[in-house]
Amino acid sequence: MDQLQLRKFRDSDIERLVTLANNKNVSRYLIDTFPYPYTPEDARLWLQTGHQQNKSVNYAITFDGELIGIIGIKPNRGWKSHLAEIGYWTGEPYWNKGYASWALNEMTSHAFNELKIKKLYAPVFEANHASMRVLEKCAYYREGVLNLEVFKDGNYHNIHYFAKINPDGNN
Numbered sequence: 001m002d003q004l005q006l007r008k009f010r011d012s013d014i015e016r017l018v019t020l021a022n023n024k025n026v027s028r029y030l031i032d033t034f035p036y037p038y039t040p041e042d043a044r045l046w047l048q049t050g051h052q053q054n055k056s057v058n059y060a061i062t063f064d065g066e067l068i069g070i071i072g073i074k075p076n077r078g079w080k081s082h083l084a085e086i087g088y089w090t091g092e093p094y095w096n097k098g099y100a101s102w103a104l105n106e107m108t109s110h111a112f113n114e115l116k117i118k119k120l121y122a123p124v125f126e127a128n129h130a131s132m133r134v135l136e137k138c139a140y141y142r143e144g145v146l147n148l149e150v151f152k153d154g155n156y157h158n159i160h161y162f163a164k165i166n167p168d169g170n171n
């Protein structure tokens with residue numbers, strides 16, 4: 001896993017972003033604001049401002065310096081500002097090589113140790129077994145299931161909430 005890194009975005013990531021993100025197999029289980037088709041304009045907006053919207057912290061997952069996916073957290077607000085949602089995707093040519101699991105472990109440590117988040121949570125479509133496996137491998141636990149929680153692509157979907165609590169206390 002030596003070639004893997006989390007790094008800040010670069011303008012030059014635009015091409016890789018479009019190539020990898022413009023794939024229904026990637027967008028299928030992502031939030032409905034993730035576009036499909038995914039255009040160069042979508043990538044440009046993401047690289048300019050999108051990755052920091054609502055105080056989100058996102059990084060490029062890279063292999064030998066090249067973007068292969070994205071991982072990030074979106075902190076909640078007010079009395080829930082100790083919580084953050086974590087989300088990620090990797091490009092289809094890179095699936096099942098352990099890369100998302102590596103990135104999730106890295107980002108979880110960063111969120112707990114540097115960003116001082118108390119609890120991370122991930123909403124997962126019921127059919128997204130690969131993502132559930134990634135979360136389990138990184139010692140996230142299933143907190144519960146919300147039935148018919150989202151409507152996407154013409155269907156209602158149950159959402160499984162996975163979470164991990166910062167072991168570093170309560171302050």
Ligand SMILES: CC(C)(COP(=O)(O)OP(=O)(O)OC[C@H]1O[C@@H](n2cnc3c(N)ncnc32)[C@H](O)[C@@H]1OP(=O)(O)O)[C@@H](O)C(=O)NCCC(=O)NCCS
Pocket residue numbers: 025026027029030087088089090091094095096097098099100101102122123124125128129130131133134
């Ligand atoms: C989910 C996703 C991030 C996984 O990325 P990845 O880089 O392939 O993840 P890893 O290689 O670290 O781990 C995948 C694990 O899922 C397992 N897996 C893959 N497909 C599976 C399936 N259909 N059913 C059960 N397990 C599956 C793999 O075998 C592997 O587990 P293992 O290491 O025990 O063999 C990637 O498929 C993706 O980006 N999907 C689209 C976007 C998405 O769903 N994001 C997550 C939203 S919650």
